[in-house]
Structures are given as structure tokens and as C-alpha cells.
Amino acid sequence: MPPFPPADHGVPPTVSTPEFVGRDRDMEALRDAASRHPAIVLIEGEAGIGKSRLLQEWLATDGPRRGPALLSVCPPLRESLTLGPIVDAFRGVTMPFADLELTGLAGVLRPLFPEWSADLPPTPEPLGDARASRHRLFRALDELIHALDVSLLVLEDAHWADDVTLEFLLFLTSRLPSGGPSVVISYRPDEVDAGSLLLRLTSRLPAGVTQARIAPAPLSREDTATLVSSMLGGSAVSTEFTEFLQERTDGLPVALEESVRLMWDRADITVRDGQWSRRELSELLIPPTVRDCTRERVGRLSPTARQVLRAVATLAEPSSDATIAATADLAPSECRAGIAEAAGAAVLHDDGRDLWRFRHRLAAEAVYEEIARTERADLHLRAGRALESVRPLPAARLAHHFRAAGETELWTRYSERAAEHAMASGDHTTAVVLLEDLLSAADLAPPDLARVARTAGVFALSRREPLDDVYHRLIATLRAVLDSPELSARQKAEIRNPLGRLLIIAGEAKAALAELEQAVANLDHDPTEAARAMTYLGWAYAGPWPARTHARWLQRAAVITAAITSPADRLNLAGNRAAALLMLGEEEAWQVIGGLPLDGATSSERLDLARIHTNIGTGALIWGRHADAERHLIVATGLADTEQAARLRYNAEIEQANLAWHTGRWKGLAERGTALAATDRDRPTIYLATVRLAARLAAAAGRDRAAEEQFHLVLEEASRLGAVDDTMEPAAALARLRLAVGDAGQALRTTDRPMETLRAKGVWVWGTDLVPVRVAAYLSAGRPDDARRLTAQFERGLRNRSAPGPRAALAVCRAHLVAAAGEHTRAADAYARAARAWSALPRPYDAMLARERQAGELLAAGRADAGRELLAGQYESLFRLGARGDADRVAQRLRELGAEVPRLWRGGRKGYGDQLSxxxxxxxxxxxxxxxxxxxxxxxxxxxxxxxxxxxxxxxxxxxxxxxxxxxxxxxxxxxxxxxxxxxxx
Incomplete structure (x- = not known):
């Protein structure tokens, strides 16, 4: 290349592709990490910073040396394609699948790779759970990668990846320590949502794997000058021109390149004194953005090339000559000429698979925005028609194109198909977003409107994300759909049924009851769904209904369930009814539970039973039937493990941690809670359960400030979510902290609302923690009549119920009343009975606290030796358990009585000196x-x-x-x- 063009021309005959400059450190980091296999390399930066160029240069000069590489780019579709980037990565594979030693697991890949179906094993039996199906699919893809001996997986623009693709990357990278390909991922941090799984991938990298994070920086002034010079024949670039470009582009390589090309097209640069300079400012209008640069550059191409670019911009992802030609409405030869012209102008780029795309995404957006709206519709229609012949069928892309084309029928068809595919892959959010978008933006015929709305509601119930905008948007959309006068009562009932359950998730209990009640009235044609809605009406969550109303709904559900012939539906309904009866404190629950199986014949039955037995374990804990709780939680854990259902196992483990708290197995419990919180942080119920566990331990350890903050959080969030049964314990714990400092008024105010709920619902098995502290607060505030009335009400509410936990709490209430009357000997006996009741569960911590009160009454009765001996025993027991705050309180009382308090640090938490604990x-x-x-x-x-x-x-x-x-x-x-x-x- 000559140093600069001949003087009589003033500009070079063409503008060259810029040299690769300013990236020596980044390239060295990439080479170093990739040389230490396996590696995970994250390349992050804004659009146009040069991530793709860095990868291209590295692949061209180094590339994979152990085995083949898989390369893919995530397209910026309105709704990302489920696992699309991973599937696309395999399209460059030339080895026949028949030559690979694949197990039967690979049969699940048939829908993803229909062109290789003949070489793949038969499709295995479907699993009943989408999560289990997704895990099996991930394992199959991992097996294929190992069979091909893939050494490198490169995924560009991961910020546009769908959730399932990101989950697969998390799955793949977690297994790298035991072997697998190196992974290189590029993404834009500023386009990653706060809840994106990509953040997990970039923040929780596995140990034992080479890790590198590369963030290319904007070019310096020196590198800007070098880049521009390389495009313009190699001559020097003036300082003024360099500073001008640096100021306008902030050193962004793409912006620099596009600006120089545009300036050359407009003849706005020239050679002066052997240096490239810009013309006078009054003669030059430099576009402030790459978008403007691209628009003007494209305008200088031929009509055929511009039509090609409009087609490629509409397609929005790498596409073949044939697809581009059909979209552009050009003959194949014309299209190839247009592609060649656009590629020669460095606007289009061949990705190495005979697929064409814009060299820069921003350029594609600029071209698309310039297309007239009427022409856009035609382009999208032709794009959709062209893609209908692609296999596997790109349903999400087809929905996108037919929507833009105004073809509602086809948009509906492919949105539903894409949503079904997303659900099958476990990407429930994408499925819901696709259908909600269809409902809110399309003018659907009544049958389509009813079907899509019902499906969207059912799909949303499978989402595992916490309450978010997706839920809120869908709820609002479904409510709007129900206002449609064209829908029949039956169609509306089929929509109200899932809507009511979504409103439960959203904490709108009263509205949920109203929707479900209306749904039941018109679900006669579907007994299973009618019984399911009745069962939800039987759950005693927040709302105005008392327990007897919920119980009537459960009785109606039982009558309908008896006539249902499907074993799976009968099992599901019976299990849900059993859990609902337990939550209501109904003795009938145990009869239903006795008829439930401990194992299932199919995967879906086992998954359902895992959930059911976990719910029963939760209810048994509320009743204080700890042996029953442990038995059902063991069954649930075993079933979840059999089906590799991690989230169901986490649910059971949370309840097992609660059981460990109640039964005094506190060793390692804090660490278990922390691990559970970190493992599944996305679900508020899991998070709140772990916070509640930490708060209990903090309170017992005497860390009152931490306990108060955590219990407040649990109380507020449980109230917001409508989980009224979960408000009882935190309110009681906060009240105990207030009573400890003599603030009976605040203790009563803290428990007012939960107490109102408990009385209104009449589910007195919920009162184990709340009622005793409320009675104590009444007595401390000088309101003994209120204390007696509440105790009597609690006793009536527990009549004919085998609920040892609440009954032990009732024994505490009775002891409080006797103690308040000054009958110390009788009070000591009453607290002893309460302690024995707690011990029988077992619930040792509460038994120790009852014995501490017993000791206090013995001392008040003048039995000093017996009181001190019992108090000393509780000091040691509390200390050994881990309730150091309570032990300190007892120790202080013993010292006040003149007793010697032994040092018991041998079994306690060790000191760490200058070492970190x-x-x-x-x-x-x-x-x-x-x-x-x-x-x-x-x-x-x-x-x-x-x-x-x-x-x-x-x-x-x-x-x-x-x-x-x-x-x-x-x-x-x-x-x-x-x-x-x-x-x-x-």
C-alpha cells in the first residue's frame, strides 16, 4: 500500500479496512487465557467497542488447536429464540452424527436438528416436567459437544440470548472443571437486565478453570490516528483531525471507521502537507452518530444493493442468499450482485457459513429505521414466507415478521407455536411474553382471544421468577380480555381460573377469591379444572373468608374429585386438598394423607408427589407433628432426587431446616440456611424462609438488633405477598423482643393485625407462636381479662384437633395466667406441664424457656434451692443448644442469686484471635x-x-x-x- 495517494487525486481510490490497533493487551490476555484449557473468557463492552473484531483477529491468528470450534451470534430479535444460538453453532459441523458414539439420551436432540434425525437415536419418552426435560436436553447437548471433541465455544452478543441459552451456558461452564470446551462469550453490559441470568454467568465462575474478563477500552488519540491512517493509505493524520474524530466518536472503533468512510464518500477529507485533514468546518457536516453515517453511506449504493440491505436489516440475523433474495423480491443473480456490492463497501459481512449480516449492528438499525412503514410490512411478509421453508421452523422469528406484516392469523399461529416450544424448553417467561404481546397488540377473533388468554395464564403459573413486570402486565391484560363482550361465560371462566391463581401470587387475595368463585360457576364442562379452582378457594391465604368457608369449598372439590377418572388428576387434587386441610387445621386432613402414595408410576406423578409431600411436611410442622413432618419431607426429598428436580428439593430442604430448628438440631443450621439462600435466590418464599431462619438464630444468640431487622423484613414481605400464616411467627418474635425491654404496648401493636387475621380466619393451629406472647403482653399491660378471653378462645379453636404444637402453646398460656394471679406453686407446675408438652414434640428450645419460667416461679414460691438447681440446668442446656443470648440472661439471674456460674466454652464457638472467623x-x-x-x-x-x-x-x-x-x-x-x-x- 502506498504511503498516500497521488497528489493530483487528493484522496485514495478506496478506503481500506482498518488495521487492528490498540488491542495488544486485550489480545495477549485472550491468548493467555485460551492457552490454559479449559478456560472461560468474558469479553464485555458497549456496542462498537470492537469485541467482534478482537474475536475475529484471535480466531484468524490463533484459533482452536485441540479440536473443532462452535461459533454463533445471538440475533437481536424482539423475542430471543429459545436455544437458537446454541443450535446455530452446530450448523458448521460436517461430521455425520452417525459416526459419533452417542447414547440414547441424544434422541431428545431430534427436534433441534431435524436434518440429522436419521443419524440420532430414537426420541425418548417425554418427561412430565419442563424443568426435568430441560435438564435432559442440556445433558444431551453436552454429550454431543464431547462426542465432537469441541475445544471452543464462542458466543457473541450474549446480551440478546434467551434465558434457556444462558441456563445451558451456566450448566456447561459448571462442568468445565471435569472437562469440556473453553468458552468465550461477548456481551454488552449496558444491555443486560438486572435479573438476567447472564449476570450469574459473569459473577459466579467455577474454580479450577482458567478465567479472564476482557473489557476493551475506547481507543486513545494515538490509536485513533493509527486506525484512521491505516484506512487512508498509511499517511499521517493531522493532530486537529485526530482530535476532531476523537471528540465526535469517543474513540469507539466502529464510529471512527464509519465516520471516515462517510467523510471519504463526501470528499470531506483531503491531504495537506502530507497529512490527512478535514476540510473547513463550515463545509463539513459530520453526523454525530454511527446511524447517520450508515444512512448516508448506504444511500450511495445502487438501488439493488440498498434493497438487499433493507432485506438483511429486516431479517435481523445472518441469512442465506436465497432468504435475502426472497425477502428483497430480487432474482437470485440480482441479489448476489447487490450482496457483492454491499460487501465491497464493507457494509455486509460473510460470517464464514455463507450467511450474510451487517458488519455492525448499529448499521442494521440505521438502515431499518429508514425503511418506510408501508415497505416494512411487505419486507416482513416476504421474510416470513421465506423462513417458512426453514427447518427447524423458526417460530419466534416467523411470529415477529408476520406481526410486523400485519398478518394477524399467521402471527397468532407462530406465536403460539413459539410459546409451546419455549415452554417445552423450560423458558416460561419467553412463552408468557410472546402470548401477552399477542393479546395486548393483536385484534384477535373471540375463539383465538379466549384460547390465547387461557394458555398465557396457564403458562404463567409455571414461571419460577418472583413477582415482576411480566406477571403484572399479564394480569392487567387478562383483566382487559375479560371485559370483552364477545367472550362467552365459559370462555371467561377458563381465563378466570388461572387469573385467580396469578392474583394469589401477586398478593391480591380478595380479587383472587372473586375471580375463582366466578370461574367455578361456569366450569361444569371441565370437572378437573372446577375441582382445582375449588381447592384454591379452600386455601386459607389472605382474604375475608373464615376457615369454614374455605372448608366448604374443599368439601365441594372432594365430591367432584371422586368422579374424576384420571389417576394423575385425582392424585394432584387429593394432594392439594390434603395440604389445604392441614393449613385450615382440619383433622380430616390426616385421613386424606393416609391414602396418598409414597411413590409414583411416572415421572410426572413423582414430581407431583414430591411437591405434595413437601406441602404436607410444612403443614405437619404447623401442627407440631414433627415425626410426620420428617417422614413426609424424606419422601419428598427422595422423589425430587430421583427426578433431578433441584427446585423441589430446595423446597423440601427449607422445611427440613425449619424442622431442625424446632427439634433443636442447630449445629450447622446457619450455614445450611446461607447455602440454601445462595442456591435459589430468585424465589421470595425461599429467600424469606432463610431470612426467618437466620432471624431465629440471631434472636436466640442475643443479637437482638439483627433479629429485629430480619423479622421486620419477613413480616413486611409476608404481608405484601398475602401469606398471612407466615406473619404469625415474625410478629410474635418482634413482640417478645419488645416485652423483654418492658414495652407491652408496642408488643400488642405489633401483634394486632396478625391477631385480627387469626380471629377472623379461625385457623387456631397458626397461633402456636402468636397467642402465648399476646397473652403475656396483655398481662404485662394490666389486661388480665383480655388474656383469659384469648386463652379460652385458643382452647376452643383447638378442640378435637391432634395438634401437639398449638396445644403445648396453650399450656404456656394457662401457665401465664396462673403466674399472673400470684399462685407461684401452681404456676411452677403449669410451666412444668408446658415444658413436658414441648419436649414430647420435641421442641427443646421452647421446653427450656418454659423450665426457666418454672424456675422463676419456684424461686417466687420460696423454693430457692430447687429454683436455682433448675435454673442452672437450663443455663447449661441453652448454652449447649446455641441459645447464647438466653443462656447469658439465665447466667445473670444465677449471679444475682449468688450462685456460681460455670464457664462452658469447651463446647461453644471457639475464638479466632487474629484469624478470620x-x-x-x-x-x-x-x-x-x-x-x-x-x-x-x-x-x-x-x-x-x-x-x-x-x-x-x-x-x-x-x-x-x-x-x-x-x-x-x-x-x-x-x-x-x-x-x-x-x-x-x-
């Missing part, structure tokens, strides 16, 4: 990954105050004064291994 080490690990105190508090289920305290202790021990210094020192001193750190602490 395990809890401080957990905090340091998370600080080193860039987490804030508030984020750490949520992950570890601790209060922000506790996290701050442990952070300061760690900084003091490591003799540092900043979070950054803490992370660095922890690595340098070996406290943390180097690979455990990630983002710089803030």
Missing part, C-alpha cells in the same frame, strides 16, 4: 467479588449491621482501611485463593 471469611469472599454490604446481607441472610460489623472486624484483623485493600491483602496473604476474586471491590 468462618462468617468473616464469607463476607470477605463476597467483598472481593465486588458485592455491596446490602447485597452481602441478602446473600448471607444477615442484617446490614451484622455484615458491617464482620467487615470491620476482618479489616481490623488484616490491618487494612479500605475494601480494595482488604481484597488484595486477603489474596496476597493466602486467606483467599486468587481465583476466588473477581470484580474490583467498590
Amino acid at each position: 468462618p462468617r468473616e471469611l464469607d463476607v470477605v469472599r463476597l467483598v472481593a467479588t465486588g458485592k455491596t454490604n446490602r447485597e452481602i446481607s441478602r446473600i448471607l441472610a444477615k442484617s446490614p449491621a451484622t455484615v458491617d460489623q464482620q467487615l470491620r472486624a476482618a479489616m481490623r484483623k488484616l490491618k487494612v482501611t479500605s475494601r480494595t485493600a482488604l481484597a488484595v491483602t486477603a489474596v496476597e496473604t493466602g486467606v483467599l485463593p486468587a481465583e476466588r476474586t473477581g470484580a474490583r471491590p467498590t
Whole structure:
């Protein structure tokens, strides 16, 4: 290339592709990481920063050396294609699948690779659970990757990937320590939603794998000058021109390249004194964005090339000559000429698979925005027609194109098909978004409107995400659909049924009851769904109905269930009814439970039974029937493990942790709760359960401030979610903290609303924690009549119920009343009875607290020796259990009585001196990954105050004064291994 063009021309005959500049450090980091297989490399940066160019240069100069590579790009579709990028990555594979030694598991790949169906094993039996199906699909893809000996998987623009693709990447990378391909992923951080799974992939990298995070920076002025010079014959670029471009483009390589090309097209640059310079400012209108640059450049191409570019922009992803030709309405030869012209102008790029795309995404957007709306509809229609011949059928893309074309019938057909495919892959959110979009934007005929609305509601019930905008939008849309006068009462009932259950999730219990009640009135044609709606009406969540109303609905459901012939439906309804009866405190529940199987004949039955037995375990805990609870939770865990249903197992493990708390098995319980919170943080019920567990332990340990913060959080969130039964314990715990400091008024105010709910619902088995503390608060406030009335009401509510937990609480209430009357000997006997009742469950912590009160009454009755001996026994028992705060209180009382208090530190938590404790080490690990105190508090289920305290202790021990210094020192001193750190602490 000559140093600069001949002087009589003033500009070069053409503009060259820019050299690869300013990326030496990034390239070295990429090479270094890739050379230490297996590796995970994350390339992050804004659009146009040069991520793709970095990958292209690396692949061209180094590339995979162990085996084949899989390369793919995530297209920016309105709704991402489920697993589309992963499927596309295999299209370059030339080895026949028949030559691979694949197991029968690979049969699930047939729908993804129909062109290889003849070479794949038969399709295995479908699983009844989408999550299990998705896990099996992931395993099959992983097997295929290993069979092909793939050494590298490159995925560009992962910010546009669907959730299932991201879940597969999480699955794949988690297995890398045991072998697999290196993974290189590029993405734009500014286009990643806060709830995206991509954040997990970028923040929770596995140990034992080479890890690198590369973030190309904007080009410096020197690199800008070099890049521009390389495009313009190699001559120098003036300082003024360099600064002008740097100011206008901020050193963004794509913006620089496009600006230079446009300026060359307009003859707005020239050679002066051997340097490239721009003309006078008054003569030059430099577009401020790449979009403007692209529009003007494209305008200089031939009509055929522009039509090709409009087609490619409409298609919005790499496409073949034939697809582009059909979309552009051009003959194949004309299309190829247009593609060649656009490629020669460096607007289009061949991705190596004979598929064409814009070199830059922003350029595609600029071209698309310039298309007249009337022409857009024609382009999308032709694109849809062309893609209908593609296999496997790209349903989501077809829905996108036919929507833009105004073809409602085809839009509906392919949206429903895409939603079904997404559901089968476990991507419930995409399925719901597709259908909600259809409902809210399309003018559907009544039959289509009813069908799509019902399906959207049912699909939404399978979502595992917490309450979010997807739920709120769909609820609003379904309500609007119900206002349609064209729908029949039956059609509306089929929509109200799932809507009512969605309203339960949204915490709108009263509205949920109204929708479900209306649905039941018109579901005679579908007994199973009618019984299901009645069962939901029988759940005692928030709302105005008392227990007897819920019980009547459950009785109606039982009558209908008896006539249902489907074994799976009968099992589901019976299990749900049993759990609902338990929550209502109905003795009949145990008869229904006795008829439930412990195992299922099919995968779907086992999954259903795992959920049912977990719910029964939860209800048995409320009743205080701990042996029953443990038995059902063991069954649930075994079934969940058999079906590899991780989330169902987490549900059972949470209840097992609750059981461990009640039965006094506290060793390691805090760590179990923390692990459960970190494993499944997306669901509010799981998170709140772990916070409640941490709050219990904090209160018992005497960390009142942390306990109060955590119990407040649980109380507020449970109230917001409408889980009224879950408000009883936190309100009671907060009231106990108020009573401990003599604030009976606040204790009563804290328990007012839960007490109103308990009385209104009449489900007195919920009162185990709440009623005793309410009675104590009444007595402390000088309201003994209220205390007696509440105790009598509690007793009536528990009549004829084998609920040992609430009955033990009733014994405590009676003891409180006797103690308040000053009958100390009788009160001591009453507290002893309560302690025996608690011990029989067993619930040892509450038994110890009852015996502490018994000791106090013995002392008040003048039996000093017996009181001190019993008190000393409780001190040791509380200390050994882990209730150090209570033990300290008892120790102080013993000292006041002149008794010697033994030191019991041998079995207690050891001191760590200048070393970090395990809890401080957990905090340091998370600080080193860039987490804030508030984020750490949520992950570890601790209060922000506790996290701050442990952070300061760690900084003091490591003799540092900043979070950054803490992370660095922890690595340098070996406290943390180097690979455990990630983002710089803030």
C-alpha cells in the first residue's frame, strides 16, 4: 500500500479496512487465557467497542488447536429464540452424527436438528416436567459437544440470548472443571437486565478453570490516528483531525471507521502537507452518530444493493442468499450482485457459513429505521414466507415478521407455536411474553382471544421468577380480555381460573377469591379444572373468608374429585386438598394423607408427589407433628432426587431446616440456611424462609438488633405477598423482643393485625407462636381479662384437633395466667406441664424457656434451692443448644442469686484471635467479588449491621482501611485463593 495517494487525486481510490490497533493487551490476555484449557473468557463492552473484531483477529491468528470450534451470534430479535444460538453453532459441523458414539439420551436432540434425525437415536419418552426435560436436553447437548471433541465455544452478543441459552451456558461452564470446551462469550453490559441470568454467568465462575474478563477500552488519540491512517493509505493524520474524530466518536472503533468512510464518500477529507485533514468546518457536516453515517453511506449504493440491505436489516440475523433474495423480491443473480456490492463497501459481512449480516449492528438499525412503514410490512411478509421453508421452523422469528406484516392469523399461529416450544424448553417467561404481546397488540377473533388468554395464564403459573413486570402486565391484560363482550361465560371462566391463581401470587387475595368463585360457576364442562379452582378457594391465604368457608369449598372439590377418572388428576387434587386441610387445621386432613402414595408410576406423578409431600411436611410442622413432618419431607426429598428436580428439593430442604430448628438440631443450621439462600435466590418464599431462619438464630444468640431487622423484613414481605400464616411467627418474635425491654404496648401493636387475621380466619393451629406472647403482653399491660378471653378462645379453636404444637402453646398460656394471679406453686407446675408438652414434640428450645419460667416461679414460691438447681440446668442446656443470648440472661439471674456460674466454652464457638472467623471469611469472599454490604446481607441472610460489623472486624484483623485493600491483602496473604476474586471491590 502506498504511503498516500497521488497528489493530483487528493484522496485514495478506496478506503481500506482498518488495521487492528490498540488491542495488544486485550489480545495477549485472550491468548493467555485460551492457552490454559479449559478456560472461560468474558469479553464485555458497549456496542462498537470492537469485541467482534478482537474475536475475529484471535480466531484468524490463533484459533482452536485441540479440536473443532462452535461459533454463533445471538440475533437481536424482539423475542430471543429459545436455544437458537446454541443450535446455530452446530450448523458448521460436517461430521455425520452417525459416526459419533452417542447414547440414547441424544434422541431428545431430534427436534433441534431435524436434518440429522436419521443419524440420532430414537426420541425418548417425554418427561412430565419442563424443568426435568430441560435438564435432559442440556445433558444431551453436552454429550454431543464431547462426542465432537469441541475445544471452543464462542458466543457473541450474549446480551440478546434467551434465558434457556444462558441456563445451558451456566450448566456447561459448571462442568468445565471435569472437562469440556473453553468458552468465550461477548456481551454488552449496558444491555443486560438486572435479573438476567447472564449476570450469574459473569459473577459466579467455577474454580479450577482458567478465567479472564476482557473489557476493551475506547481507543486513545494515538490509536485513533493509527486506525484512521491505516484506512487512508498509511499517511499521517493531522493532530486537529485526530482530535476532531476523537471528540465526535469517543474513540469507539466502529464510529471512527464509519465516520471516515462517510467523510471519504463526501470528499470531506483531503491531504495537506502530507497529512490527512478535514476540510473547513463550515463545509463539513459530520453526523454525530454511527446511524447517520450508515444512512448516508448506504444511500450511495445502487438501488439493488440498498434493497438487499433493507432485506438483511429486516431479517435481523445472518441469512442465506436465497432468504435475502426472497425477502428483497430480487432474482437470485440480482441479489448476489447487490450482496457483492454491499460487501465491497464493507457494509455486509460473510460470517464464514455463507450467511450474510451487517458488519455492525448499529448499521442494521440505521438502515431499518429508514425503511418506510408501508415497505416494512411487505419486507416482513416476504421474510416470513421465506423462513417458512426453514427447518427447524423458526417460530419466534416467523411470529415477529408476520406481526410486523400485519398478518394477524399467521402471527397468532407462530406465536403460539413459539410459546409451546419455549415452554417445552423450560423458558416460561419467553412463552408468557410472546402470548401477552399477542393479546395486548393483536385484534384477535373471540375463539383465538379466549384460547390465547387461557394458555398465557396457564403458562404463567409455571414461571419460577418472583413477582415482576411480566406477571403484572399479564394480569392487567387478562383483566382487559375479560371485559370483552364477545367472550362467552365459559370462555371467561377458563381465563378466570388461572387469573385467580396469578392474583394469589401477586398478593391480591380478595380479587383472587372473586375471580375463582366466578370461574367455578361456569366450569361444569371441565370437572378437573372446577375441582382445582375449588381447592384454591379452600386455601386459607389472605382474604375475608373464615376457615369454614374455605372448608366448604374443599368439601365441594372432594365430591367432584371422586368422579374424576384420571389417576394423575385425582392424585394432584387429593394432594392439594390434603395440604389445604392441614393449613385450615382440619383433622380430616390426616385421613386424606393416609391414602396418598409414597411413590409414583411416572415421572410426572413423582414430581407431583414430591411437591405434595413437601406441602404436607410444612403443614405437619404447623401442627407440631414433627415425626410426620420428617417422614413426609424424606419422601419428598427422595422423589425430587430421583427426578433431578433441584427446585423441589430446595423446597423440601427449607422445611427440613425449619424442622431442625424446632427439634433443636442447630449445629450447622446457619450455614445450611446461607447455602440454601445462595442456591435459589430468585424465589421470595425461599429467600424469606432463610431470612426467618437466620432471624431465629440471631434472636436466640442475643443479637437482638439483627433479629429485629430480619423479622421486620419477613413480616413486611409476608404481608405484601398475602401469606398471612407466615406473619404469625415474625410478629410474635418482634413482640417478645419488645416485652423483654418492658414495652407491652408496642408488643400488642405489633401483634394486632396478625391477631385480627387469626380471629377472623379461625385457623387456631397458626397461633402456636402468636397467642402465648399476646397473652403475656396483655398481662404485662394490666389486661388480665383480655388474656383469659384469648386463652379460652385458643382452647376452643383447638378442640378435637391432634395438634401437639398449638396445644403445648396453650399450656404456656394457662401457665401465664396462673403466674399472673400470684399462685407461684401452681404456676411452677403449669410451666412444668408446658415444658413436658414441648419436649414430647420435641421442641427443646421452647421446653427450656418454659423450665426457666418454672424456675422463676419456684424461686417466687420460696423454693430457692430447687429454683436455682433448675435454673442452672437450663443455663447449661441453652448454652449447649446455641441459645447464647438466653443462656447469658439465665447466667445473670444465677449471679444475682449468688450462685456460681460455670464457664462452658469447651463446647461453644471457639475464638479466632487474629484469624478470620468462618462468617468473616464469607463476607470477605463476597467483598472481593465486588458485592455491596446490602447485597452481602441478602446473600448471607444477615442484617446490614451484622455484615458491617464482620467487615470491620476482618479489616481490623488484616490491618487494612479500605475494601480494595482488604481484597488484595486477603489474596496476597493466602486467606483467599486468587481465583476466588473477581470484580474490583467498590
